[in-house]
Amino acid sequence: MTRGLMISAPASGTGKTTVMLGLLRALREDGLVVQPYKSGPDYIDPAFHLAAAGRASFNFDTWAMDTNLLGGIAAQQSGADICVAEGSMGLFDGVATRGQSGFGSSAETALAMGWPVVLVIDVGGQAQSAAATALGFKSYNPDLPFAGVILNRVASPRHERLTRLGMDRAGVTLLGCLPRRGDLKLPERHLGLIQAVEHPDLEAAIAGYATFLRENVDLEAIKAVAAAGPARAPHPLPQPPAQRIALARDAAFSFTYPHLLEGWRATGAEILPFSPLADEAPAPDADLVWLPGGYPELHAGQLAAAGAFLSGLRRHAETRPVHGECGGYMALGDALIDKDGTRHQMAGLLGLVTSYEKRKFHLGYRRAVLQAPLPGFEVGAALRGHEFHYSTILDQPDAPLAQVFDADGGPVPETGSRRGHVTGTFFHLITGEAA
Incomplete structure (x- = not known):
């Protein structure tokens, strides 16, 4: 070591x-x-x-x-x-x-x-x-x-x-x-x-x-x-959820754990970055679109006006999976209300409405047991992640994606959402639990 x-x-x-x-x-x-x-x-x-x-x-x-x-x-x-x-x-x-x-x-x-x-x-x-x-x-x-x-x-x-x-x-x-x-x-x-x-x-x-x-x-x-500790057995990093992954990557969407991306690349997955803020659509031949967390609340007007991004996202969701984490989840929803109280139309692929005007601090580890499939995971899989944001849910009409718990096993109301090929969570995925 x-x-x-x-x-x-x-x-x-x-x-x-x-x-x-x-x-x-x-x-x-x-x-x-x-x-x-x-x-x-x-x-x-x-x-x-x-x-x-x-x-x-x-x-x-x-x-x-x-x-x-x-x-x-x-x-x-x-x-x-x-x-x-x-x-x-x-x-x-x-x-x-x-x-x-x-x-x-x-x-x-x-x-x-x-x-x-x-x-x-x-x-x-x-x-x-x-x-x-x-x-x-x-x-x-x-x-x-x-x-x-x-x-x-x-x-x-x-x-x-x-x-x-x-x-x-x-x-x-x-x-x-x-x-x-x-x-x-x-x-x-x-x-x-x-x-x-x-x-x-x-x-x-x-x-x-x-x-x-x-x-x-x-x-x-x-x-x-500086000192070296005991040798540790190498082990594969997490497997990719698809072969060709269109990954949103700019100042509004940037929070993805590096070990996940390295694991995806190591097993041959292709990561296809695109910028919603530059009004870029996800690659049309991608198997999956992944919207990470970030700061969409600071760029809501620009995202709402990104016609090529939104139409490309909607076309993809008609036949193939789309997943959003935290800020990405907010962008998949119906609307995002910024700090000034202005309502911005988002992708509308989920019914989620969130508000950064009505702020509430959410922070902590999360354990989620899936009630529906998530790209890379089956129903019943247990996931580990972390939640950190200030936005409040005003409306969440879709079916819950998972039962979600905090680090001490207490239930968490932010269960994520699912509709058709689209899923979203407020927690950032770290890893799935071993079966």
């Missing part, structure tokens, strides 16, 4: 993503082939990782994935000199009920892969007290290898000196101190970071992060703490 490490933090908002991007690029600049990973169900960060490392990033998810799929994703590091994974939320944060191989925490991913943890701590508003946080994380699970900490948002040389004293007393290895800089924060919107394709100057930003890391972090020490 390739040597690796996990970049994590005590909580969200500490700056670990900018540290991750700067580290990926700096290691790449040093001539290393770097394989990035994301722990957890985030579908925005991997695109930033790709831009920084020049190599596709994959998600590990110990709640949704069994050991076979984890092994298949681990095999994607072939040819890399070093692996760097970015954690989600806090290092030990997961859900209450165990999933296919764990609770979904970044610590579980690090343990499974044998990768030491580098903890990014925001020391704003504290000094020696930060060492107590670091010591707690270091000792919370003695089996978890703990490499050290990077201090972020250090206010002054005096602040750094005091914080270093605390780390020395606690016996915590200090790998870097990052001065406070307001220009290092990535732009965000309601689902977190903006998409990588929308960043006004992503290459310059990543190059700046790498320079900043190089000036303030001991890169050689970080390379030295």
Whole structure:
């Protein structure tokens, strides 16, 4: 197995993503082939990782994935000199009920892969007290290898000196101190970071992060703490749901887990990208049209006016399957109401009406048991996925696609819809459960 490490933090908002991007690029600049990973169900960060490392990033998810799929994703590091994974939320944060191989925490991913943890701590508003946080994380699970900490948002040389004293007393290895800089924060919107394709100057930003890391972090020490875990048996990634898949791909539809696309390609499926925002119709000879999640609520007027896209989608749905996830599901519905209350006509292939004006936060893992076929899956199949959106369903007249449950087994009202050859879900598919 390739040597690796996990970049994590005590909580969200500490700056670990900018540290991750700067580290990926700096290691790449040093001539290393770097394989990035994301722990957890985030579908925005991997695109930033790709831009920084020049190599596709994959998600590990110990709640949704069994050991076979984890092994298949681990095999994607072939040819890399070093692996760097970015954690989600806090290092030990997961859900209450165990999933296919764990609770979904970044610590579980690090343990499974044998990768030491580098903890990014925001020391704003504290000094020696930060060492107590670091010591707690270091000792919370003695089996978890703990490499050290990077201090972020250090206010002054005096602040750094005091914080270093605390780390020395606690016996915590200090790998870097990052001065406070307001220009290092990535732009965000309601689902977190903006998409990588929308960043006004992503290459310059990543190059700046790498320079900043190089000036303030001991890169050689970080390379030295990377470690290889036990070998994992390689396993095939998920099979494609069709041979020729027309995949919507633009700023409105971009959230598809990389391991799915890699699995589809690895078994010979053809992925035929098209842009609804550019008013492109799906390939007329495609076997399946797949509309991923994204931000259709920000482009509803443009989508409603995309006549070639909508007519091509409707023609396909007359004889062949169409599936939409989250934003793609919304676009398949009858109408989408934007944040200003304006109603936009969508494809009308499902009766779904959603509103971004009447916002409600939906977040969490999902387990779905299909009540009708979904491309690639039969009735009764159990799927694992993740839901993250703010839109509210105003009308859902079609038959439900599945019984859907949260991570603790509680029923979820967003059951998905089906009509003819068309299906849709609010959850993003991660994998099916083994029979």
